[in-house]
Amino acid sequence: MAHSISVSIWAFVFILNIGVSKCYFSVPLKIYTGRYNVSSAVDVTPLRRVASDGSGLSLASDPSGIVNFLDMVNNLEGDSGRGYYIEMSIGTPGQKLNILVDTGSSNFAVAAAPHPYITHYFNTALSSTYRSPGRTVAVKYTQGNWEGELGIDRVSIPQGPNGTFIINIAVILSSEGFFLPGVNWQGILGLAYPMLARPDSSVEPFFNSMVRQFGIPDIFSLQMCGAGLSASNTADPAGGSLIMGGIEPTLYRGSIWYTPIIEEWYYQVEVLRLEVGDQNLDLDCREYNMDKAIVDSGTTLLRLPFKVFNAVVEAITRSSLEFSSGFWDGTKLACWMKGETPWRFFPKLSIYLRATNSSQSFRITILPQLYIQQIKDVDGSLDCYRFGVSSSANGLVIGATVMEGFYVVFDRAQKRLGFALSNCAVSGGVALSEIAGSFSAADVAANCSGGTLKEPLLWVISYTLMAICAVILIILLLLLVLPCRRRDHSGEITDESSLVRHRIK
Ligand SMILES: *[C@@H]1O[C@H](CO)[C@@H](O)[C@H](O)[C@H]1NC(C)=O
Ligand SMILES: *[C@@H]1O[C@H](CO)[C@@H](O)[C@H](O)[C@H]1NC(C)=O
Numbered sequence: 001m002a003h004s005i006s007v008s009i010w011a012f013v014f015i016l017n018i019g020v021s022k023c024y025f026s027v028p029l030k031i032y033t034g035r036y037n038v039s040s041a042v043d044v045t046p047l048r049r050v051a052s053d054g055s056g057l058s059l060a061s062d063p064s065g066i067v068n069f070l071d072m073v074n075n076l077e078g079d080s081g082r083g084y085y086i087e088m089s090i091g092t093p094g095q096k097l098n099i100l101v102d103t104g105s106s107n108f109a110v111a112a113a114p115h116p117y118i119t120h121y122f123n124t125a126l127s128s129t130y131r132s133p134g135r136t137v138a139v140k141y142t143q144g145n146w147e148g149e150l151g152i153d154r155v156s157i158p159q160g161p162n163g164t165f166i167i168n169i170a171v172i173l174s175s176e177g178f179f180l181p182g183v184n185w186q187g188i189l190g191l192a193y194p195m196l197a198r199p200d201s202s203v204e205p206f207f208n209s210m211v212r213q214f215g216i217p218d219i220f221s222l223q224m225c226g227a228g229l230s231a232s233n234t235a236d237p238a239g240g241s242l243i244m245g246g247i248e249p250t251l252y253r254g255s256i257w258y259t260p261i262i263e264e265w266y267y268q269v270e271v272l273r274l275e276v277g278d279q280n281l282d283l284d285c286r287e288y289n290m291d292k293a294i295v296d297s298g299t300t301l302l303r304l305p306f307k308v309f310n311a312v313v314e315a316i317t318r319s320s321l322e323f324s325s326g327f328w329d330g331t332k333l334a335c336w337m338k339g340e341t342p343w344r345f346f347p348k349l350s351i352y353l354r355a356t357n358s359s360q361s362f363r364i365t366i367l368p369q370l371y372i373q374q375i376k377d378v379d380g381s382l383d384c385y386r387f388g389v390s391s392s393a394n395g396l397v398i399g400a401t402v403m404e405g406f407y408v409v410f411d412r413a414q415k416r417l418g419f420a421l422s423n424c425a426v427s428g429g430v431a432l433s434e435i436a437g438s439f440s441a442a443d444v445a446a447n448c449s450g451g452t453l454k455e456p457l458l459w460v461i462s463y464t465l466m467a468i469c470a471v472i473l474i475i476l477l478l479l480l481v482l483p484c485r486r487r488d489h490s491g492e493i494t495d496e497s498s499l500v501r502h503r504i505k
Helices: 002-011 206-214 306-319 456-479
Strands: 014-016 028-030 076-079 083-090 095-102 108-111 136-140 145-156 165-176 187-190 219-224 229-231 239-244 252-260 271-276 293-295 302-305 333-337 349-354 360-366 372-375 382-387 389-392 396-398 406-411 416-422 433-440
Touching: 076 095, 083 187, 083 239, 095 108, 165 206, 219 416, 252 349, 252 360, 252 406, 252 433, 271 306, 271 360, 302 306, 306 389, 416 433
Parallel strands: 014 028, 095 187, 108 165, 293 396, 302 389
Antiparallel strands: 014 333, 076 083, 076 239, 083 095, 083 145, 108 187, 136 145, 145 165, 219 239, 219 406, 229 372, 252 416, 271 349, 302 396, 333 382, 349 360, 360 433, 372 382, 406 416
């Protein structure tokens, strides 16, 4: 492929590098740190009435129903880089706030004190219905954290199910590195399971409360429309839809493929195989799920365990360009002359998920348009792109970069996640994502997520350590005077999969 490589190198005109231009491939190199405008404006769509039939799938047409899915279409704004948010009205009288949609956490938390990076906040003193038993809550992320108190109040969602309901709310009184410049949201809506709620799982998450009080089906679905833009700007607005209570048929094409939720904490799924172009990475399937594989709207990138990430980069470079390593590790942008698009130099990426029939799988595929992401407004004469895949120390994360290709159905009622082709993942008439199935999973281990890949020696060490721990524990128990006083410990999410860690700053 000498010809295509020379074309590639010709096309790969510049890489941006901090300050000074350097010469790597006899072309100028430069880096930009990247700073972007906030998006605004969403599309409107025609109305059609859809109501709940209570079966988990809601496509009937009962005009008295409290859920009209078409009223929820385009209720999100945002982009993969800074997250997608929905407008809510909190307290009595209602105070309007934008709330980030995060399927990788389980607290509903809003700013309740001023902060330099947010324009407004929830003023609890102005809400006649706000109650707080005075319990404190703190969530710590790998980068950033917030602290506040737990309370309850009324909430309604203008473009959500009709009505007002009562939810647990964590009011953020102080934070560090959580609100960042340029974000247009003031709170976070954690849509995962109670197990991730802080300080403990007794704090009923928002969606659980909504399902219980409204009687809507225990299912929501998410379409994020910023395909290929790490950050949208006013000229190029992106939106999306969070459909609460069911599935809106106008948001997808073809059929929905389901994969089991293998454990209800994060939305954990089982990845069986990865392909770069037509090339199977051919790793032990447990590598893909090490130590878990989750679907998280609050994570910007597709994140892969180190070993998998290295194999992907190697496979891409084999079939495509030589880039400086800074491009792959996300510290450099690759830039081409305006009008030149780089996507033809990159392969498709496919993820095979276990089907609900466990001896089968299906695959979701993203085109390079989704993972080679244009960064807007960096330089007047160049179009710059970043690599939308990164390495991870704590599991595979199907983040916004991938989710933007699909309409994703969080069917909690049936403990499964559905993927269908999103009708907004299209650019210039070309679909940016593909789904295919079913494939036999006969050649794959029966369980790719259960086992850890420890060496026998490590097992011995583990058991030895466990025995030592047990002995120490028994000694401690003997020393302790019962009953122990329960300390109000702050929940800690040391997990990098969380949103706050991986968005653009
Ligand atoms: C809420 O109720 C109003 C009036 O009945 C109706 O027009 C609207 O479609 C409903 N919204 C939703 C999301 O169901
Ligand atoms: C599951 O898939 C296998 C292999 O394709 C097939 O033989 C079997 O009939 C399927 N089971 C169900 C319940 O559909």
